[in-house]
Amino acid sequence: MPFDVTALRSHFPSLDHGLAFFDGPGGSQTPRVVAEAIAATMISPLSNRGTISTSELNAERAVAEFRSAYADLLGVPTTGIVHGRSATQLTYDFSRHLARTWRPGDEIIVSRLDHDSNVRPWIQAAERAGVTVRWIDLDGASLDLDTYQPSERTRLVAVTAASNVLGTIPPLREIVDRAHEVGALVYVDGVHYAAHHLADVPADFFVCSPYKFFGPHCGVLAASPELLETLQPDKLVPSSNAVPERFEFGTLPYEMLAGATAAVDFIAAIAPGGSGTRRERLAGSFAAIHEHELALRAQLEAGLRELGDAITVHSTAPDRTPTTLLTLEGRDAREAQIHLAGLGVLAPAGSFYAYEPFRALDLTDPALRVGLAPYNTPEEIDRLLTGLAAFLKL
CATH class of the missing domain: 3.40.640.10 (Type I PLP-dependent aspartate aminotransferase-like (Major domain))
Structure with a gap:
């Protein structure tokens, strides 16, 4: 049985407000329970x-x-x-x-x-x-x-x-x-x-x-x-x-x-049909979460490639979570954050207390972080990519 993101989202009252949250690395949304x-x-x-x-x-x-x-x-x-x-x-x-x-x-x-x-x-x-x-x-x-x-x-x-x-x-x-x-x-x-x-x-x-x-x-x-x-x-x-x-x-x-x-x-309780000990059910849920987030990440990365050289993706390690750091050629990431927020898409800009990685990568300006969570959807990825494309044309 596939991961049911619609059923998962029904447990999060904050998602009813129409915002697309890509700020999970800073803190997730909270289920009602x-x-x-x-x-x-x-x-x-x-x-x-x-x-x-x-x-x-x-x-x-x-x-x-x-x-x-x-x-x-x-x-x-x-x-x-x-x-x-x-x-x-x-x-x-x-x-x-x-x-x-x-x-x-x-x-x-x-x-x-x-x-x-x-x-x-x-x-x-x-x-x-x-x-x-x-x-x-x-x-x-x-x-x-x-x-x-x-x-x-x-x-x-x-x-x-x-x-x-x-x-x-x-x-x-x-x-x-x-x-x-x-x-x-x-x-x-x-x-x-x-x-x-x-x-x-x-x-x-x-x-x-x-x-x-x-x-x-x-x-x-x-x-x-x-x-x-x-x-x-x-x-x-x-x-x-x-x-x-x-x-x-x-x-x-x-x-x-x-x-x-x-x-x-x-x-x-996320994994469909989960049984066994709580540890075993957690393992099943994280496996389902990983598969869902991996598909979303692939969609995001393909869309970012289509936006061309105006975007530099710094998340390039072969083994990584669905969190992507990017900079925009000649553009301020904070302005991109503000533009996206106006569209109801929340992707923060900053250095995120990652002082040493920013120094090592010679990143002197804020970068945009797109962090996926289990409640994100393919439609939200499209909203983010459309918003970024529009920002780059401004």
Whole structure:
């Protein structure tokens, strides 16, 4: 049974407004069931976690269901799931936790492909600890693995699972294996990847953001509980020292947890005729999503080629998500964004916190990012291409 995009779209009230959303890499639209889960949690009896009253048990259930859902999504035990306000906040937190053991003479490795949230926290932590920073450079839109040289001094490798601007999916298995050979840990930014593929990355730490795949604004980190047990963050004396609670500061936002859980269950139900465990249903749904998005990407790329040399496509890696970065010869991408917005087509212009990729590609001006999501349609691709063609003639 083919992917039914019409049925999927019926769950998103925002799509009824006639806008074509190509800004998924910055945050997806939200299905009704997620908003309902948030609201239901907030208006039900609710208090701090405990085991006595209904309100305490409701809070406990929200936390337990959240950990169970993200354990299935990210492939770790429930005690390996850490909630955070955002992926950036989690990365800053864990950069401080991990850097406590770094010493002068150690080194870390970061990449020119990454969003700045998986670069700057590590560089700043390294500067404080007196640790050397080394780089994996870019070769076009792909990582140049000839510049990736982990050694016995390497303590950490930070790399993305998929670029939020180019869509590039680097060869993570090779990157992780080479790091592990020298005893280094690997911290993977899966924020963009997790919106398009089931997380099966063999990293030590994997961070993602539910609001990129239909959920509320928060962050989730996955790691093995055994690894988390080796880390001792600063914490309040009376707060729990259990894993993963020792990394979650203050009272958890139970309504956000409920919404994030609902997003995972929504994805698990996308695949037609899905059955089996939630993890198995998620795998089926992501396979259906990938096939649908791949067809849309092919349509988009064919249409961009027809527009000729006025458009330069920078997303050229052989393995990539359906996210395309482009510039327009002699034209300001921000003006293109404004023109498209007037047609009800939302494709943002900017650098999208991808500071290092823009420097590596010598992109000094904003670029237009077209990010596809499961609810996009072939008709919306046509609207985008027609709008771009009209803009180029202005």
